Amino acid sequence: MDFSVVWQYLPMLLQGAWVTLWITVVSLAIGLAVAIPLALARLAKNPLISSPAYVFVLYFRGTPLLVQIFLIYYGSGQFRLELTDLGLWGFFRDPWFCGVLALVLNTAAYSAEIFRGAISAVPRNDIEAGQACGMSGLLLFRRITMPKAFRIGLPAYGNEVIFLLQATSLVSTITILDLTGISRQLISKTFAVYEFYLTAAVMYLVMTYALVYLFRVWEKRMSGHLQERVVNEPR
Amino acid sequence: MPPFFLTLRQCFFMLDLHGYGWLLFDGLQLTIAVGLCAMVVAVLLGLLGSWGKLTHHRWANLAANIYTTVVRGVPELILLLLVYFGTPTLIQSIATRMGYDIRVDINPFVAGTITIGFIYGAFATEVLRGAFQSIHKGQVEAARAIGMPRLKTFHRILLPQALRFALPGLGNVWMVLIKATALISIIQLDELMRKTKIASNATHEPFTFYLLASFIYLGITLVSMMAQKRAEIWANKGVTR
Numbered sequence: 001m002d003f004s005v006v007w008q009y010l011p012m013l014l015q016g017a018w019v020t021l022w023i024t025v026v027s028l029a030i031g032l033a034v035a036i037p038l039a040l041a042r043l044a045k046n047p048l049i050s051s052p053a054y055v056f057v058l059y060f061r062g063t064p065l066l067v068q069i070f071l072i073y074y075g076s077g078q079f080r081l082e083l084t085d086l087g088l089w090g091f092f093r094d095p096w097f098c099g100v101l102a103l104v105l106n107t108a109a110y111s112a113e114i115f116r117g118a119i120s121a122v123p124r125n126d127i128e129a130g131q132a133c134g135m136s137g138l139l140l141f142r143r144i145t146m147p148k149a150f151r152i153g154l155p156a157y158g159n160e161v162i163f164l165l166q167a168t169s170l171v172s173t174i175t176i177l178d179l180t181g182i183s184r185q186l187i188s189k190t191f192a193v194y195e196f197y198l199t200a201a202v203m204y205l206v207m208t209y210a211l212v213y214l215f216r217v218w219e220k221r222m223s224g225h226l227q228e229r230v231v232n233e234p235r
Numbered sequence: 236m237p238p239f240f241l242t243l244r245q246c247f248f249m250l251d252l253h254g255y256g257w258l259l260f261d262g263l264q265l266t267i268a269v270g271l272c273a274m275v276v277a278v279l280l281g282l283l284g285s286w287g288k289l290t291h292h293r294w295a296n297l298a299a300n301i302y303t304t305v306v307r308g309v310p311e312l313i314l315l316l317l318v319y320f321g322t323p324t325l326i327q328s329i330a331t332r333m334g335y336d337i338r339v340d341i342n343p344f345v346a347g348t349i350t351i352g353f354i355y356g357a358f359a360t361e362v363l364r365g366a367f368q369s370i371h372k373g374q375v376e377a378a379r380a381i382g383m384p385r386l387k388t389f390h391r392i393l394l395p396q397a398l399r400f401a402l403p404g405l406g407n408v409w410m411v412l413i414k415a416t417a418l419i420s421i422i423q424l425d426e427l428m429r430k431t432k433i434a435s436n437a438t439h440e441p442f443t444f445y446l447l448a449s450f451i452y453l454g455i456t457l458v459s460m461m462a463q464k465r466a467e468i469w470a471n472k473g474v475t476r
Contacts, residue, residue: 201317
């Protein structure tokens, strides 16, 4: 085993890790913005609103992410003329756009399901108390339901974030040079197979557990008032 | 051909798959075969891993914890590439250093099955650990008190109950696992995903074929969901709520 070759290309690997983080953050931010309305649509009483949301969530949770990425990136080629007419071909030709779009739709479906569970787990009493204070509609949602649901859903959402970080490795299959992509490229150049994959694995491991740690701190902060108080007893 | 298959074929022709529909069917069989084999590996590793986590053996504890920590922190794709491309090179370079000249090729089916099983073994470990922990300690003590040997206690008392508790979790592991088998196409195994690629390259209709492939995966998921519900009802037959 000879890791000096890895040392030589370390800046490129770090750049790949940066791309991985960037894709994760962008997909998460957009995915979250899609997920919340989607979760609300899933909970709507009107079946005309809830059933399309249900089908969307079912499809994106029930099929592999790799298929979704290929469907968007390679599949859009079949409608090249139509997309050119609409002026959208420029987007779909770009692997970055397709990769992020697939990740956004995927994480939106998973997060929507998490938030749906969290929103329906908000205790009835809290909502009734809010109503008794004269709140309703959006105000009630913003002040009572949403903060509580976020706290309930945070641990599960943290897991989803970690899954997404790892799922970004799949965009390397559509020519994006993220950490996995750059490792594969360097391997085809240097033939140092396991050195690079092991290094990439360690880098993913570090990123994952950094995120786990961050979420744990955040969870503690969010539910600080629910923690058992540590009392310094006099001796 | 029976009339049912004729109408099925008509459905295929409506989509106009240029005769490549059966190719996907071949791929589906391999996908399910890899998935089932990997699930068996995962459950066996899960049993071993949960034993490692719950035993008082310090080294077994450490090994099981490293296993779940590492596997859940590294993407499946990296692990798959590491096993498939990394292991032969590693073995070869060790052999060269020892003065032998050998070429190692790993069968993609075996590599895929073992890697996917190895990865989801970590998830099964956590599921089974939780299941074993939710069995009351008194039950094992009672079994030991009437003179049941350890192994018999395990398979008569612990395992049947643990599997009931673990059923929902293992069902989830299965559904994630079967979707993860799509990755094996990257190491050139002719499963559903790779057959889809072949068909879409030949017909220049990638959208049609990837959409069809996604519906096949969706079908697997839906069938698994129904089977899981059935299995849970069956397993909870003797339990009052």
